[in-house]
Amino acid sequence: MRSIEEMTEELLSLPNVSRALLAEKLVESLEFGTDPTIQTAWTTEAKKRRDEIRDGSVQSIPGEEALAQVRQLLQQ
Template sequence: MRSIEQLTEELLSLPIASRALLAEKLAESLEFDIDPIIQAAWTTEAHKRRNEIQSDAVQAIPGDEALAQVRPLVLDFEVV
């Protein structure tokens, strides 16, 4: 039986479309008791965002850069 590390290495070598499908299937396997209307809305949004990135309509930025941009906004947020 392959270890998680071996399996991860193998799966990360798949083409991006295959990894996206796999990620979708794994996420679905973790979900339970979710309102189907909300799930459909999130799935639609995820596909829209994926398509925007794949078509170069938007440019992805690294996660650490995105967090650096968001953190000041969160710190300025005042709870009333």
């Protein structure tokens, strides 16, 4: 049996698309007791947002910048 470290090294060498699919499957395996309707809604929203970024209809900003904007709004 391979160690976690060996599997991690091998899996991190996969192409981005494969790693993303694997990450999705791993997260799904950890979720339990989630209302399927809610889960479907969140998945649909996440895919919509992903597609908007990919097609250029929205622009992403770095996480630190987003957090700074939120902090500023909370201070008002």
